[in-house]
Amino acid sequence: MHPAPSVIAFTTFSGLGFGLLFWLGLGQPAPTGWVAFAFFALAYTMAVGGLLASTFHLGHPERAHLALTQWRTSWLSREGIAAIATLLLGGLFALLRMWSQSGPALGWLVSLGCLATVFTTAMIYTQMRTVPRWRHWTTPALFLTLSLAGGALLANRSTAALVLLALAAVLQLVAWITGDKQFAQSGTTLATATGLGEIGRVRAFMPPHTGSNYLLKEFAYAVGRRHALQLRVIGLILAFGVPIPLLAAGLTHMTALIAVLAHIAGVLCLRWLFFAQAEHVMGLYYGKR
Amino acid sequence: MTTLPPPSAVKLGLVIDLDTCVGCHACVVACKGWNTQSDLGAPLSDQDPFGAAPTGTFLNRVHSYEVTPEKGPTQQVHFPKSCLHCEDAPCVTVCPTGASYKRAADGIVLVNEDACIGCGLCAWACPYGAREMDAAAGVMKKCTLCVDRIYNEALPEVDRTPACVRTCPAGARHFGDLGDPDSAVSQLVAERGGFDLMPELGMKPVNKYLPPRPRDVDQIDVLAPLLAPVGSDGKGLIAWLDRTLSKLPGARD
Numbered sequence: 001m002h003p004a005p006s007v008i009a010f011t012t013f014s015g016l017g018f019g020l021l022f023w024l025g026l027g028q029p030a031p032t033g034w035v036a037f038a039f040f041a042l043a044y045t046m047a048v049g050g051l052l053a054s055t056f057h058l059g060h061p062e063r064a065h066l067a068l069t070q071w072r073t074s075w076l077s078r079e080g081i082a083a084i085a086t087l088l089l090g091g092l093f094a095l096l097r098m099w100s101q102s103g104p105a106l107g108w109l110v111s112l113g114c115l116a117t118v119f120t121t122a123m124i125y126t127q128m129r130t131v132p133r134w135r136h137w138t139t140p141a142l143f144l145t146l147s148l149a150g151g152a153l154l155a156n157r158s159t160a161a162l163v164l165l166a167l168a169a170v171l172q173l174v175a176w177i178t179g180d181k182q183f184a185q186s187g188t189t190l191a192t193a194t195g196l197g198e199i200g201r202v203r204a205f206m207p208p209h210t211g212s213n214y215l216l217k218e219f220a221y222a223v224g225r226r227h228a229l230q231l232r233v234i235g236l237i238l239a240f241g242v243p244i245p246l247l248a249a250g251l252t253h254m255t256a257l258i259a260v261l262a263h264i265a266g267v268l269c270l271r272w273l274f275f276a277q278a279e280h281v282m283g284l285y286y287g288k289r
Numbered sequence: 290m291t292t293l294p295p296p297s298a299v300k301l302g303l304v305i306d307l308d309t310c311v312g313c314h315a316c317v318v319a320c321k322g323w324n325t326q327s328d329l330g331a332p333l334s335d336q337d338p339f340g341a342a343p344t345g346t347f348l349n350r351v352h353s354y355e356v357t358p359e360k361g362p363t364q365q366v367h368f369p370k371s372c373l374h375c376e377d378a379p380c381v382t383v384c385p386t387g388a389s390y391k392r393a394a395d396g397i398v399l400v401n402e403d404a405c406i407g408c409g410l411c412a413w414a415c416p417y418g419a420r421e422m423d424a425a426a427g428v429m430k431k432c433t434l435c436v437d438r439i440y441n442e443a444l445p446e447v448d449r450t451p452a453c454v455r456t457c458p459a460g461a462r463h464f465g466d467l468g469d470p471d472s473a474v475s476q477l478v479a480e481r482g483g484f485d486l487m488p489e490l491g492m493k494p495v496n497k498y499l500p501p502r503p504r505d506v507d508q509i510d511v512l513a514p515l516l517a518p519v520g521s522d523g524k525g526l527i528a529w530l531d532r533t534l535s536k537l538p539g540a541r542d
């Protein structure tokens with residue numbers, strides 16, 4: 001799949017923003033006054049910034065409000081509703097927190113909304129029968145764990161961050177090990193795609209067009225897949241390898257900044273791989289994966 | 290509404306005969322032509338059409354495959370592909386705006402371009418590569434089964450069929466109601482063993498494909514027997530001519 005920068009930025013930053021808001025909702029930490037303002041402002045900048053980035057790849061962003069209407073069937077629609085509801089409730093909660101420690105129940109609701117938003121984002125990908133790599137429980141599990149881990153790191157919850165980062169690293173490894181086999185296991189091949197497998201071995205002989213097209217650009221993106229192993233190692237080191245020992249050693253202001261920046265860069269790298277390595281069955285028609 | 294309607298009794302669709310298709314791409318051109326002048330939606334745009342790297346929106350594309358059986362010569366199969374108007378259409382249910390829908394009356398899957406935000410998710414959900422985002426209009430385009438022809442009483446009756454079917458010079462494309470077991474298309478599917486593409490994905494496509502008929506295994510060319518030497522001990526005018534000419538200087542055996 002084509003790794004659109006807007007979608008990578010959106011899933012990474014809104015994941016982090018909603019992750020931070022999750023911990024703020026739980027009252028972990030529970031600052032008041034300007035400190036509270038700063039925490040909420042950070043969460044909102046990332047969550048809202050991510051959501052805005054996601055509208056950049058739309059053909060008609062001016063009609064985006066219509067995307068809230070089909071929640072009965074569409075995970076994208078559910079995500080939009082969950083995000084907006086959570087941000088509205090979170091705004092109210094932030095206002096209350098500026099003045100006092102009030103409204104814990106509202107906070108829990110906000111945290112629940114954060115979980116729902118990240119889960120619905122992950123389900124947009126998990127639901128795709130066309131992308132076997134994504135169609136696995138590790139997709140929502142990893143999206144949620146990464147969001148909560150990054151949020152814990154930003155919220156300065158060292159123990160929680162340590163545990164969640166370790167868990168996310170394990171889940172990422174499981175996702176890669178299982179994911180690398182899922183296309184073959186799905187049973188979809190050029191033979192089933194064309195129905196010609198009964199006759200003999202099928203090979204794509206001539207594409208329908210000499211140039212490229214939307215389908216090839218969007219679904220048969222293979223650039224950089226040959227560097228996947230290197231990028232996996234770099235992603236693991238940045239997202240988990242740098243912050244985990246720093247957290248274990250106890251964070252100072254300086255090491256906290258390094259841990260956060262490394263983690264964000266690492267998650268961006270992992271997200272890039274999430275898209276670039278996902279093979280869409282449509283590619284088979286072009287003899288590609 | 291992106292909730293799929295209950296399965297309709299009428300299921301309009303295409304039956305494509307892989308045995309007869311000669312890969313001429315006439316259906317591709319007819320489709321592009323009709324849907325570019327149609328009032329139904331934005332024209333199918335091209336980008337850099339006369340330049341070095343032309344691209345464009347097409348709703349029907351013809352692939353070509355090579356099939357090598359265990360025994361016998363390799364075959365080439367031309368393979369036209371457009372929206373299969375799936376019964377369990379995942380492209381409809383993923384759409385966040387309700388722009389994508391399946392018609393309850395005849396099962397045609399359409400896009401209401403005025404509600405499409407161009408998110409591309411429906412194209413992700415389609416395993417067949419049947420949806421293409423138009424780069425100029427920023428909305429999703431797909432085969433409409435020429436819904437503006439098949440019911441169009443302003444057209445002569447012979448033209449009330451999809452443009453690709455109307456134009457196919459080989460008669461490789463058939464249009465009809467696959468929900469009616471007695472329809473000509475259903476009969477054809479039953480007779481020729483029509484099949485679904487990627488049946489394991491469970492999209493339940495309405496369009497069916499007819500397999501290439503079995504080829505002769507031990508004979509490369511059906512004309513070969515007719516081209517065999519007819520013998521040199523013949524009688525009659527041709528044989529006399531042959532003998533006489535063979536005696537002339539410069540003649541070959």
Ligand code: SF4
Nearest residue numbers: 372373374375380415
């Ligand atoms: S072929 Fe693709 S676009 Fe057409 S109905 Fe099926 S899934 Fe949807």
Ligand code: SF4
Nearest residue numbers: 384405406408409411
């Ligand atoms: S591109 Fe348009 S039709 Fe397709 S899912 Fe998005 S809004 Fe719906």
Ligand code: SF4
Nearest residue numbers: 310311313314316457
């Ligand atoms: S017009 Fe007919 S013969 Fe030509 S490519 Fe299309 S289906 Fe095949």
